[in-house]
Amino acid sequence: MRYFSTRGAQETLSFEETVLTGLAPNGGLYIPESIPQLPEGWQSKWSEYSFMDLSVAVLSLFISSNEISQSELRALVEKSYKTFRHPEITPLQKLDDKTFILELFHGPTFAFKDVALQLLGNFFEFFLNRRNMRKAEGERQEKLTVVGATSGDTGSAAIYGLRNKANISIFILHPKGRVSPIQEAQMTTVTDANVHNLAVKGTFDDCQDIVKSLFADQQFNKKHRLGAVNSINWARILAQTVYYFLSYFHLRKQIATSAPSQSLDDVEIQYVVPTGNFGDILAGYYAKRMGLPIGKLVVATNSNDILARFWKSGTYEKIDSQPSGNNATAPAEGASDGKQAVGGVKETLSPAMDILVSSNFERLLYYLAEEGLESTSQDPTERRRQACAALDGWMKKVKSDGRVEVPTKVLELARRDFLAERVSDQQTLETIKYYFKAEPSYVADPHTAVGLSAAQTISATNPPSTVQVVLSTAHPAKFSEAVTRALETESKFDFERDVLPEEFKGLLERKRNVIDVEAAEVDLVKHVIEQYAGNDEGEGGARQSV
Numbered sequence: 001m002r003y004f005s006t007r008g009a010q011e012t013l014s015f016e017e018t019v020l021t022g023l024a025p026n027g028g029l030y031i032p033e034s035i036p037q038l039p040e041g042w043q044s045k046w047s048e049y050s051f052m053d054l055s056v057a058v059l060s061l062f063i064s065s066n067e068i069s070q071s072e073l074r075a076l077v078e079k080s081y082k083t084f085r086h087p088e089i090t091p092l093q094k095l096d097d098k099t100f101i102l103e104l105f106h107g108p109t110f111a112f113k114d115v116a117l118q119l120l121g122n123f124f125e126f127f128l129n130r131r132n133m134r135k136a137e138g139e140r141q142e143k144l145t146v147v148g149a150t151s152g153d154t155g156s157a158a159i160y161g162l163r164n165k166a167n168i169s170i171f172i173l174h175p176k177g178r179v180s181p182i183q184e185a186q187m188t189t190v191t192d193a194n195v196h197n198l199a200v201k202g203t204f205d206d207c208q209d210i211v212k213s214l215f216a217d218q219q220f221n222k223k224h225r226l227g228a229v230n231s232i233n234w235a236r237i238l239a240q241t242v243y244y245f246l247s248y249f250h251l252r253k254q255i256a257t258s259a260p261s262q263s264l265d266d267v268e269i270q271y272v273v274p275t276g277n278f279g280d281i282l283a284g285y286y287a288k289r290m291g292l293p294i295g296k297l298v299v300a301t302n303s304n305d306i307l308a309r310f311w312k313s314g315t316y317e318k319i320d321s322q323p324s325g326n327n328a329t330a331p332a333e334g335a336s337d338g339k340q341a342v343g344g345v346k347e348t349l350s351p352a353m354d355i356l357v358s359s360n361f362e363r364l365l366y367y368l369a370e371e372g373l374e375s376t377s378q379d380p381t382e383r384r385r386q387a388c389a390a391l392d393g394w395m396k397k398v399k400s401d402g403r404v405e406v407p408t409k410v411l412e413l414a415r416r417d418f419l420a421e422r423v424s425d426q427q428t429l430e431t432i433k434y435y436f437k438a439e440p441s442y443v444a445d446p447h448t449a450v451g452l453s454a455a456q457t458i459s460a461t462n463p464p465s466t467v468q469v470v471l472s473t474a475h476p477a478k479f480s481e482a483v484t485r486a487l488e489t490e491s492k493f494d495f496e497r498d499v500l501p502e503e504f505k506g507l508l509e510r511k512r513n514v515i516d517v518e519a520a521e522v523d524l525v526k527h528v529i530e531q532y533a534g535n536d537e538g539e540g541g542a543r544q545s546v
């Protein structure tokens with residue numbers, strides 16, 4: 001299997017090159033040359049498979065065996081998921097006959113990003129080791145310097161995915177004092193020598209700008225071989241397809257036991273996904289395209305609702321130019337005369353979904369372009385070229401005009417597989433409360449609550465045979481402020497007793513590993529990387545300043 005860029009497809013890459021490259025040089029995202037179909041008899045053969053078995057079965061359809069053999073893949077998968085606390089890795093919980101929760105937060109940092117980043121770290125290590133083993137004695141070893149900015153969530157999952165990996169150093173920038181105490185502690189209490197936390201005096205945007213200029217600095221980039229772990233990396237999408245398969249089998253078993261008279265083939269399984277950068281739900285789309293018989297995928301957004309607006313109007317637009325009715329987007333804080341503040345990202349109770357544009361949406365747009373442009377060419381290469389060209393045009397328009405309107409046919413195709421719903425902070429809080437008071441009681445984190453709220457709204461128009469699976473993307477203890485606020489009037493609720501995991505106790509007091517960066521300046525950060533990259537042997541955990 002080879003991969004090409006959504007914005008121009010002549011050159012193709014192996015899986016290894018795709019994973020190590022991340023973003024294509026022409027700005028596009030890599031996608032597989034074809035979407036493999038499920039093998040004959042998968043439904044019976046895979047039905048008793050574990051998460052690991054399914055990972056091997058699904059991933060090997062996308063990775064040529066001469067790149068990674070089945071036994072190597074199995075070893076990588078087992079190493080990645082033995083860090084999870086739950087034997088099923090991503091268990092399915094029943095809330096009521098029509099609603100199930102797919103818990104994705106049983107990994108080391110208690111959020112769904114672990115599912116992908118645990119595996120990505122092991123892929124990186126595997127590829128580098130293999131390259132280095134093939135080198136002659138005395139030849140320079142290949143190393144990777146991963147650099148990223150975080151407002152909290154991705155940083156800790158990336159650090160836990162890459163800690164203690166050979167030939168990899170990781171530098172994560174966070175805005176000093178502006179991430180939640182638990183998230184800061186999760187990142188900075190990792191004391192492996194290859195992990196470097198940079199607390200930058202500045203905002204998250206400052207951190208992101210610094211990272212961007214590091215990548216743009218060709219000399220620096222080449223010297224240190226910078227790598228990214230952001231959500232556009234193909235391996236992350238691929239890893240996330242697995243829990244759609246696992247939950248499909250788990251759900252069928254649960255229905256077969258609880259309602260034996262119901263014919264499973266009549267049940268329509270709808271997946272509801274709290275969405276930011278569109279990676280999690282895109283994995284579901286691939287599963288569906290491979291042949292997993294699931295119904296609609298529901299995009300659940302918070303008030304950063306570019307995707308919900310796209311599915312309403314067919315216009316992909318950074319800033320809502322037509323706020324109207326009671327569904328109107330409230331102006332961002334600090335905005336005057338009804339216009340939104342520059343930047344436009346709104347702070348919500350579900351911060352991991354606070355985005356302006358959804359980077360992985362580009363991958364879906366490619367498929368919509370390919371199918372929706374009704375090319376007259378029979379030649380697949382020519383059809384692909386036309387789809388890439390159309391997509392490239394759309395993305396350029398988003399960049400220059402802040403918006404693009406797709407043809408009606410493309411919007412219709414998007415609506416065939418997806419529904420979309422926007423959820424306010426108020427609805428998020430009410431939903432946390434509703435499910436806490438329900439029987440059985442369930443404490444949802446605010447991101448999961450966005451999914452649950454969207455599921456409730458949409459269920460009103462669902463056919464009666466629909467069953468909803470809501471993806472739970474974080475443990476409630478990670479977002480204690482929102483959860484406590486929603487449940488403060490509930491006398492039966494006790495955060496420490498009901499929510500707080502053992503692993504979080506004492507975390508705030510543990511030894512920290514942070515380098516303070518006294519100003520948001522690229523050169524200061526470069527200096528830190530120069531000092532530590534490729535020089536990670538020895539004791540970590542020291543607190544320093546530059």
Ligand SMILES: *Cc1c(COP(=O)(O)O)cnc(C)c1O
Binds near residue numbers: 279353
């Ligand atoms: C990243 C994240 C999301 C959004 O996932 P995408 O793949 O970016 O759509 C939702 N919830 C939590 C807790 C996250 O960390």
